[in-house]
Amino acid sequence: MTSPISIPSRHVPVAHAVSISPTSSTIHERLAIHNPSNVRQPKVLHPIENEDLKLLLLENISQGAVKGFKAQGWQVDHFAKAWSEDELVQKIGNYHAIGIRSKTKITARVIKAASKLLVIGCFCIGTNQVDLDTAGKAGIPVFNSPFSNSRSVAELVISEIIALARQYFERGWEMRQGIWNKQSKGCWEIRGKTLGIIGYGHIGSQLSVLAEAFGMRVLFYDVVNLMPLGSARQTDALSDLLSESDFVTIHVPELPETMKMISGIQLAQMKKGSYLINNARGNVVDIPALINAVKSGHIAGAALDVFPVEPGSNGAPFDDQLNAWASELRTLNNVILTPHIGGSTEEAQRMIGEEVAGSLTRYLNFGATVSAVNFPEVDLRAITAEQGDHVRICHVHVNQPGVLKQVNEVLSPYNVEKQYSDSKGDVAYLMADIADVSPQDVNKLRELISRTSANILTRLLA
Ligand SMILES: NC(=O)c1ccc[n+]([C@@H]2O[C@H](COP(=O)([O-])OP(=O)(O)OC[C@H]3O[C@@H](n4cnc5c(N)ncnc54)[C@H](O)[C@@H]3O)[C@@H](O)[C@H]2O)c1
Numbered sequence: 001m002t003s004p005i006s007i008p009s010r011h012v013p014v015a016h017a018v019s020i021s022p023t024s025s026t027i028h029e030r031l032a033i034h035n036p037s038n039v040r041q042p043k044v045l046h047p048i049e050n051e052d053l054k055l056l057l058l059e060n061i062s063q064g065a066v067k068g069f070k071a072q073g074w075q076v077d078h079f080a081k082a083w084s085e086d087e088l089v090q091k092i093g094n095y096h097a098i099g100i101r102s103k104t105k106i107t108a109r110v111i112k113a114a115s116k117l118l119v120i121g122c123f124c125i126g127t128n129q130v131d132l133d134t135a136g137k138a139g140i141p142v143f144n145s146p147f148s149n150s151r152s153v154a155e156l157v158i159s160e161i162i163a164l165a166r167q168y169f170e171r172g173w174e175m176r177q178g179i180w181n182k183q184s185k186g187c188w189e190i191r192g193k194t195l196g197i198i199g200y201g202h203i204g205s206q207l208s209v210l211a212e213a214f215g216m217r218v219l220f221y222d223v224v225n226l227m228p229l230g231s232a233r234q235t236d237a238l239s240d241l242l243s244e245s246d247f248v249t250i251h252v253p254e255l256p257e258t259m260k261m262i263s264g265i266q267l268a269q270m271k272k273g274s275y276l277i278n279n280a281r282g283n284v285v286d287i288p289a290l291i292n293a294v295k296s297g298h299i300a301g302a303a304l305d306v307f308p309v310e311p312g313s314n315g316a317p318f319d320d321q322l323n324a325w326a327s328e329l330r331t332l333n334n335v336i337l338t339p340h341i342g343g344s345t346e347e348a349q350r351m352i353g354e355e356v357a358g359s360l361t362r363y364l365n366f367g368a369t370v371s372a373v374n375f376p377e378v379d380l381r382a383i384t385a386e387q388g389d390h391v392r393i394c395h396v397h398v399n400q401p402g403v404l405k406q407v408n409e410v411l412s413p414y415n416v417e418k419q420y421s422d423s424k425g426d427v428a429y430l431m432a433d434i435a436d437v438s439p440q441d442v443n444k445l446r447e448l449i450s451r452t453s454a455n456i457l458t459r460l461l462a
Pocket residue numbers: 146147149150153198199200201202203204221222223224251252253254255257258279280281305306340341342343344
């Protein structure tokens with residue numbers, strides 16, 4: 001649809017190539033997909049600025065994301081490798097958005113050079129590689145994808161439960177050495193056994209459903225009271241879960257209170273002959289205590305995917321220099337060791353690509369910051385296609401008294417259809433949809449709001 005306001009003339013399709021449809025965020029809008037005559041269609045917004053958006057994608061970000069951005073009409077430069085800080089400082093000034101994985105460091109120096117940068121997408125779980133505070137203060141939200149690999153982790157845990165119960169890592173190892181050792185002693189079906197899940201969040205709850213489908217009884221322990229899925233039961237104390245479970249699996253974040261939450265005392269509380277699985281964070285288990293418990297036979301086996309210190313790259317040694325007990329751990333055949341592969345599947349990578357691309361698209365097109373890690377989370381319901389003379393104001397400002405008064409003074413001649421603002425630390429973000437704005441007024445409006453004393457960044461979408 002054509003806007004009365006001067007905007008880039010290219011047409012942007014409503015159905016974006018990335019899987020998220022930012023135009024169908026409410027239940028009514030979603031229903032409209034099935035019955036379009038029922039509900040008003042949302043309008044596709046564009047930045048008022050006449051400059052075309054340029055995106056820089058580094059570290060081989062998924063082709064799906066590249067295609068999705070190109071379908072928006074944006075210019076996309078994509079490269080397989082990470083860029084150094086110097087290279088970024090030299091070139092980032094050309095770009096409105098950047099997508100990275102974990103190797104590219106977005107430092108304060110890079111952000112200072114990023115004069116046009118509007119948004120950063122981390123196509124991965126962590127965001128340590130970005131100076132989040134500096135980005136936030138520069139008005140740049142950072143998005144990531146913390147939960148796209150939950151299913152992959154849950155499936156790995158199921159495989160570990162069966163592998164431990166059937167001792168197939170030991171048998172497989174013997175076969176490779178030319179030893180035939182068929183036996184059933186100490187091998188179990190998992191049906192009817194009890195799984196204890198510590199931390200019933202994204203991964204723990206997903207795992208609960210899968211385990212019940214295998215006929216397991218599920219207990220969980222969490223600091224929050226949570227609605228159990230299926231027939232799972234929450235225990236009041238960690239010790240109850242430990243003493244009743246045949247398999248204990250950990251899915252808590254790394255926090256001061258979860259450091260070494262499974263140590264000698266907790267291992268002793270576990271049933272004799274039970275198994276421990278850790279796919280959460282390496283520091284959550286006291287590994288020397290686990291080695292002792294496995295050697296004594298109290299713990300029948302374990303699976304560890306995460307370690308207090310992990311090698312920085314593939315091919316690097318996993319040895320005693322890294323973790324003092326590594327060689328001793330490696331001798332235990334009934335402990336499955338994997339190199340932090342819990343979330344490493346093609347599906348998880350694809351979902352990460354889709355989620356982060358969706359967040360970047362929603363921010364650039366609609367100003368929505370929901371799920372940003374360093375920014376107030378704000379969104380407004382869509383402007384509809386009939387509301388042709390509506391303008392959306394996205395105003396990032398310093399979180400200080402008096403800002404709304406100044407902005408609302410500028411907006412007072414207009415009908416403010418909806419407005420929402422929130423703050424996080426030093427940064428606040430206001431979104432407002434204004435009705436009946438003539439093309440002549442748009443630039444004036446932007447200029448006046450940009451001139452308010454706490455302004456960090458003001459964008460108008462129409
Ligand atoms: N191995 C891998 O590749 C991999 C991949 C993804 C996530 N992870 C890790 O898995 C862990 C869980 O991830 P998630 O996405 O399920 O997290 P989540 O935030 O969705 O869930 C964590 C749960 O732990 C609970 N919790 C917090 N402190 C607790 C405590 N002291 N005792 C009991 N429960 C507590 C929380 O209330 C929450 O329900 C994280 O440490 C994450 O880093 C590992």
